[in-house]
Amino acid sequence: MCNVSSPVISNLSQFQLSPFGPQASGRQILADEQMQKLLQNFQASSQEQSSTGYHALAVISAVNSLRSSAVPVNSYVRNGSPSTRCISGPGFEIEYELNMGLSQTDITITDIRVVRQSARKVTEPGLWNVEADAENGSWKVASTPSYNLQAASQRGGTIEKPLQIGINGYCGGIREAAEILPDHISKGDPAVIDKLKASGFELFYTPQHKAGKAGWEFVRRLGKRTPSEDVVKAGRVLASYMKDAHQRGLRVEWTSHRGGSAVLTEAMRCLKQANVDLKGTQRIFLSDHTSSHYEADIARRAIGMDVRDSKWFNSSPGLAQVIGGQRFGGATVACSLNKLVNHTPRDQIASEFVGTAYDVVAQSKNTMAVGGLVGALGTTPGFALVVLGAILASAPTLTEGYHRSPVEPLKTLAKKVQNKVF
Numbered sequence: 001m002c003n004v005s006s007p008v009i010s011n012l013s014q015f016q017l018s019p020f021g022p023q024a025s026g027r028q029i030l031a032d033e034q035m036q037k038l039l040q041n042f043q044a045s046s047q048e049q050s051s052t053g054y055h056a057l058a059v060i061s062a063v064n065s066l067r068s069s070a071v072p073v074n075s076y077v078r079n080g081s082p083s084t085r086c087i088s089g090p091g092f093e094i095e096y097e098l099n100m101g102l103s104q105t106d107i108t109i110t111d112i113r114v115v116r117q118s119a120r121k122v123t124e125p126g127l128w129n130v131e132a133d134a135e136n137g138s139w140k141v142a143s144t145p146s147y148n149l150q151a152a153s154q155r156g157g158t159i160e161k162p163l164q165i166g167i168n169g170y171c172g173g174i175r176e177a178a179e180i181l182p183d184h185i186s187k188g189d190p191a192v193i194d195k196l197k198a199s200g201f202e203l204f205y206t207p208q209h210k211a212g213k214a215g216w217e218f219v220r221r222l223g224k225r226t227p228s229e230d231v232v233k234a235g236r237v238l239a240s241y242m243k244d245a246h247q248r249g250l251r252v253e254w255t256s257h258r259g260g261s262a263v264l265t266e267a268m269r270c271l272k273q274a275n276v277d278l279k280g281t282q283r284i285f286l287s288d289h290t291s292s293h294y295e296a297d298i299a300r301r302a303i304g305m306d307v308r309d310s311k312w313f314n315s316s317p318g319l320a321q322v323i324g325g326q327r328f329g330g331a332t333v334a335c336s337l338n339k340l341v342n343h344t345p346r347d348q349i350a351s352e353f354v355g356t357a358y359d360v361v362a363q364s365k366n367t368m369a370v371g372g373l374v375g376a377l378g379t380t381p382g383f384a385l386v387v388l389g390a391i392l393a394s395a396p397t398l399t400e401g402y403h404r405s406p407v408e409p410l411k412t413l414a415k416k417v418q419n420k421v422f
Contacts, residue, residue, distance in 0.1 A: 017108060026067030031109045038112060039063065051144050055091055055114060058147035062089050066107050070098055073243050073274045074236040084110075088236040090126035090145055122174050125206045125234040125263075127152075127165075127241055130178045132197035139178040141203070148244050155199050157250035162283075165202040167238070169258025169290065174205045177257075180400045184287040185255045188402035204241065206234040206263050227266055231259075235266025242267055243276060252282045261289035261296060268299035277304040286313035287402060314402070 017030040020039050031039060045056035065072055071085065078084040078095060087094040095111035126145035129152065133140040146152065149163070156163040166181030181203060186192035207230075227235070245252045256264045264284060271278075283306040286293055293313045301307055 020109070021064065027070060027105045027107050029063060029066060029109060030106050035109050035112070039109070042112075054144045054147065058089055059092050059094065059112065059114070061147060062087050062092070062094055063109065066096065070105075070107060071274070072240065073270045073276065074240040076232075076236065088233050089240070090147055090237055091124045122205060123207055125204070125237045128174065128178075128203045128205055129200060130181075130203050131200040139175075139182065141174055141178050145205075146202075149202075149241060149248060149250060152202050153248060153250055157245075157248070157252070159251055161199075162251040162253045163202065163245070164196065164199075165204055165241075165252055165254050167204045167254060167256040167260035167264050168206060169256065169260040169262075169288075170208055171258070174203070177205055178203055181255065181257060183400075183402045184257050184285075185253075186402075187285075187287070204238055204260075204263075206230070206260065208259075227262055231262045231266050234263045236270055238263060238267035239270035239274075242271060242278075242282065243274075246276065246278050246281060250281070254282065254284045255287055256284070256289065257287050258290050261286045261293070262291040265291060265296045265299050268296070268303055268305070272299060272302045279304050280306045282306065283309065284312060289313055 017032055018036060020029045020031050020036060039060070042056040042059050045052055046060050047053065048056070062072075066087075072087060074089065075085050075087045078086040083098045085096055085098065087096075091114065093111075093113040094109065095113075097108040097110055099106070127147075127149070128145050129142040131140050131142075149157075152163055152165075164185050166177075166185050168177035168181060171177045171180060182193055182196050182201065185201060186196055242252075242254075254264060264286070268284075284296065284300055286296060289296075296313075297307075300312075
């Protein structure tokens with residue numbers, strides 16, 4: 001990590017402030033002499049076609065974005081001070097003060113912290129292009145991340161061809177995430193995977209610094225109302241990409257895998273706090289989710305996501321989904337009730353009430369079935385296979401692929417055994 005710091009400005013008579021950049025419309029960006037030199041160095045480096053140039057361009061773009069909004073979606077209050085805020089970006093943080101200059105609309109840059117990334121060791125959340133590698137039948141990640149969706153928009157973003165972006169959860173690294181996500185983005189459909197190979201896709205990679213064994217991290221987080229520090233940071237960065245897509249008028253489908261559902265939910269919360277309305281141009285799909293799909297449903301409706309598709313999460317059972325995402329079926333019932341009470345037109349209340357009542361009955365049966373799993377194991381072979389599939393669906397090595405049914409984990413296990421034997 002490379003930290004470049006300047007003292008927090010507390011006495012304007014001691015530190016001389018001057019504007020950074022041309023006097024354009026919007027808020028004025030101020031900085032002291034030390035920070036001015038640093039920003040000028042970033043501006044010069046941003047012209048380079050290199051990894052260093054990428055970081056510099058991302059920093060300068062984030063600084064200039066403050067001219068239009070003093071509180072971007074990827075910013076947060078710093079150290080409990082109402083005037084000190086911080087922007088989290090892909091590989092950097094920018095600390096700034098509000099209302100410290102000559103005008104109440106001025107913004108003063110006080111600190112820039114940069115994290116150097118490389119293709120070999122990715123340590124910060126960011127957006128990466130992934131292309132199919134025809135030579136060896138795998139997926140190839142770009143050498144540098146993208147600080148916005150301008151390049152991605154050349155491969156999609158329309159109603160007919162929405163931009164496909166995957167969000168990884170617990171995995172061994174960015175290359176493993178790139179191999180896992182296509183199966184979930186395509187929902188296991190080989191024809192869709194072929195189209196994905198032709199177009200490529202975007203991966204919002206979230207490094208797993210403190211994650212437990214893949215697929216079991218949700219157990220450690222059970223009962224905790226606040227997300228982890230890593231999830232909050234990645235969520236803010238993701239929110240900036242989601243807002244960028246909205247401003248560019250792009251149609252996007254976001255697919256999360258494992259713990260990526262928590263990052264996606266956090267990003268939508270950030271957009272909600274900024275009163276962003278996506279006007280139905282983006283949609284989400286939680287595949288093998290390990291966080292509450294009820295909370296995700298609340299967040300997606302609050303920011304105007306496209307919610308017309310009823311199949312917006314993978315309902316294939318597994319301990320991670322039943323306990324972490326569905327809360328033993330309670331999340332599905334809560335989603336139905338919320339839709340009935342808060343999002344149903346008056347002339348459709350009767351029919352929606354019937355659907356909600358059905359969900360309540362069906363999920364109550366599912367909950368009782370979970371409580372009787374042990375006794376049911378000795379009844380019918382078919383139900384025993386379903387129960388066994390639900391248990392295996394939480395095994396780390398069996399949750400990489402998309403599960404269409406409880407039998408899928410059993411098939412994966414059988415294939416692994418066959419490969420080892422033969």
